[in-house]
Amino acid sequence: MGGVALDVGGPAVKAPDGGWGWAVLLGCFVITGFSYAFPKAVSVFFKELIREFGVGYSDTAWISSILLAMLYGTGPLCSVLVNRFGCRPVMMVGGLFASMGMILASFATSILHIYLCTGVITGLPAHHSTLPDHAERLSAAGSPVALCCLSPLGQVLQYQYGWRGGFLILGGLLLNCCVCAAVMRPLLPPKSQQRDTEAPGVGEGADKKKKPKPKLLDFTVFKDCGFVxxxxxxxxxxxxxxxxxxxxxxxxxxxxxxxTKSALLLTILGFVDMFARPTCGVIAGLKWVRPRCVxxxxxxxxxxxxxDxxxxxxxxxxxxxxxxxxxxxSYGMVGALQFEVLMAIVGTEKFSSAxxxxxxxxxIAVLIGPPGAGRLLDYTKNYMFVFLLAGSEVCLSAIVLFTCNLLFIKTKAPAHRDQEDRMLEGTAARPDSTTVDSQEVERFLKEPENNGGLSPSPETCL
Structure with a gap:
């Protein structure tokens, strides 16, 4: 539903700490909520879609999977568009596409139409890049808040107007993303700074010409064992x-x-996630926890x-x-830690590519997960096996991460430790895959011109 990024008018332009910044934060809060909660909240319509089109659970699960896959897979494309055109126009066009997808889906005559409209058209603009520093953490809270609201709302709409009417109304609600996009005005430097930029000195101009363009994707990160x-x-x-x-x-x-009572379960899940996510973030920021965040x-x-x-x-x-x-x-803990750990593994310079x-x-994986579980449900007619499969997969991922880091990640060579020791004064020695300085992270997130055009996303989102 568009790209949420910080427009920068010049290298020395700083975002305001108050005033209009709160409007931008509120807009990001709403857009983040729709982006990450929508693939889960749409599941309240699955029973009706199964009856309407005579399909199985695996077929309806493709709707959420396509939404999530588009959310994950379009990140680099979204960042390129934001860097090229700015976040306001990209977000407004994204909001229009998201709304149009749900409205068109309300007229669907087959499940394939639902895939195309709800999955692809609505999911295509669903990714967002992020605001810097603590503003991102606040806007990320929009996901569990929206999940608390969208799930019971979707069930009420389905009860009152049917799934077609529910899709139509939700499509109208998604137009609010365009309103939120309108507040994302670009930051402009002071007039004196504009004059200095327009007439740079010879040395300054030469330095700008020599400055290399950052890479969008740096595949050398695959040489890092921790990243793999x-x-x-x-x-x-x-x-x-x-x-x-x-x-x-x-x-x-x-x-x-x-x-209605069934849909309330997602509200409970989102409400707990709302408090678990920031709490875990605070714990992960403690000095004795950060070196062991992996x-x-x-x-x-x-x-x-x-x-599970x-x-x-x-x-x-x-x-x-x-x-x-x-x-x-547990879901809030995973959401709060996943990208913090990734930055600890690769460092700030390669984080955007990573x-x-x-x-x-x-x-690719999320496109397989829910439909595979749905296929198992169609075959066994028992939800127990679905949850057993999901739990086994997540437990296996935890075992892989823990054991491989314990066995294969070595400490840095002495030749590379001097700089790290200066950065990490007062902290214990860390493995190569978990070395990062919190101040460096904050500087990185506040300077989007240094991050290769791609900003982090807090969700899995999850």
Whole structure:
């Protein structure tokens, strides 16, 4: 639904700390919520779509999978467009596409039309780049907040107007992304600075000509063993990470509970995630935790996987509520840590390329996960096996990340430690895959001209 990036009028332009910045933050909050909560919230319509088109669970699961795949896979493209045209026009066009996709889907005559309209057209502009520093953390809270609201809202709309009317109204709501995009005005330097920029000195002009253009994707990150381990583990993780949110509402309906009560489960999940995410972020920022954040991330993944395994035995509504509470905690932990760990592995210089490549790999995996689980459900007619499969995949990813980092990641050679010691004064020696300085991270996120045109995304999103 457009790109949310910080427009920069010059290398020395600083974003305002107050005033209009709060309007931008509110706009990012809304857009982030729609982008990351929508693929999960749309699952409340699955039962009706199955009845309407006579398809199976695996067929309807493709809707969420395509949405998530577009969300993950279009990150680099979105960043290129934002850098070329600016975030305001890209976001406004993205909002129009997202709305048009849902409106067209309300007139669908087959499940393939739903894939094309809801999955591709609505999902294509769903990625967003991010704001720098703490503004990103605040805007990322839009995802669980929107999930709390969209799930029961979708169920009410379906009850009152049917799934077609619900899609039509949700398409209208997505037009609010265009309104939020309108507040993303570019930052302009002071007039005195503009005059200095227009008439640079000879030496300054020569320096600008010599400055190389940053790479969008730097494939040399694959030479980093830590990055390869992370990419493999993350790809395995997303195979099962999004399966429970997609199927938990249908699970409750299958147990005989009313539609509104079933949709409330996603609201509970999002509400818990809303508090778990920032809490885990604070814990990960502690001095004695940060050097070991990769192992904290492994714990979050194993926690999520075990929650799925235990939740597979749920047989009534109360146990599903307990499952959603623990899943929300673990899901929030994973969301708060995944890109923090990636930056710790590759460092700030290669982070933009690393995150683009990781998202592309995860887009392939997420396109397989929910439909594969749906195929298993169609075959077994038992949700227990779906949750067992999802939990096993997430637990396997945690084991891969933990053991491979423990066995294959070595400490830095002495020749490279002098600079690191100056950067990390007062901290313990760290593995090569987990070395990063928090001040360096903040400087990196505040200076988008140094990050290769691609900014991080907080969700898996998750």
């Amino acid at each position: 381990i992370y990419t493999v583990a993350a790809s395995i993780m997303v195979l099962g990470l999004f399966v429970p949110p997609v199927f938990v509402v249908s699970y409750a309906k299958e147990l005989g509970y009313e539609d 192992y904290l991330f492994s714990f979050a993944m194993i926690f999520n996987g075990v929650t 395994l235990v939740g597979s035995q749920a047989s009534d509504y109360s146990t599903l509520v307990v499952f959603c509470i623990f899943f929300g905690i 995150i683009g490549l990781v998202l592309l790999m995860e887009a």
